[in-house]
Amino acid sequence: MDISAVNALSYEDFVNIFGNVVEKCPLITAAVWTSRPFIGLNALEAAINEFIDALPESGKEGILRCHPDLAGRDLHGGALTRESREEQRRAGLDALSSAEASRMARLNEEYKERFGFPFVVCARMNDKASILRELSERCQNERAAERARGIAEVKKICRLRLQGLVLPDAPNKL
Numbered sequence: 001m002d003i004s005a006v007n008a009l010s011y012e013d014f015v016n017i018f019g020n021v022v023e024k025c026p027l028i029t030a031a032v033w034t035s036r037p038f039i040g041l042n043a044l045e046a047a048i049n050e051f052i053d054a055l056p057e058s059g060k061e062g063i064l065r066c067h068p069d070l071a072g073r074d075l076h077g078g079a080l081t082r083e084s085r086e087e088q089r090r091a092g093l094d095a096l097s098s099a100e101a102s103r104m105a106r107l108n109e110e111y112k113e114r115f116g117f118p119f120v121v122c123a124r125m126n127d128k129a130s131i132l133r134e135l136s137e138r139c140q141n142e143r144a145a146e147r148a149r150g151i152a153e154v155k156k157i158c159r160l161r162l163q164g165l166v167l168p169d170a171p172n173k174l
């Protein structure tokens, strides 16, 4: 779909198509519909990022809490969104050894216990080894730094999901 097709969508269709670019947060999509017309994919992404940045810290934590654990119960129970399942599969998280799976589960719990929100990382820019390493390192951070880091990862996930739905902006004709 190109950007003019995106701009022509009703809000119902817009939310149906883009409602999960931020995991389980269709409210964000519904809010940015008002900012149409978008001049391109980057403008749509910028509107989403601005909305997120304007939220109070509790709202940002709320976004993080909408994310499923990586390699967690939802992956094994088949309860993930289509997008999350595909991202976790590509990173190899559906094929962990039992040692890797128990390490991931233990670190995820430790992280949630410490911060009160789940560990979020852009799985498509990682593999299982880098995810485990990062999870272990980030458990040592301060809460505010982790909140900001998690939101930065949400934005990366969002960009890749948007790119899967919208054609890239045409290069500038100078």
Ligand SMILES: NC(=O)N[C@H]1NC(=O)NC1=O
Pocket (backbone or CB within 6 Å): 023, 067, 068, 069, 070, 083, 084, 087, 088, 118, 119, 120, 121, 122, 123, 124, 157
């Ligand atoms: N917890 C977490 O990072 N989940 C997300 N990461 C990602 O790439 N897809 C997700 O659902």
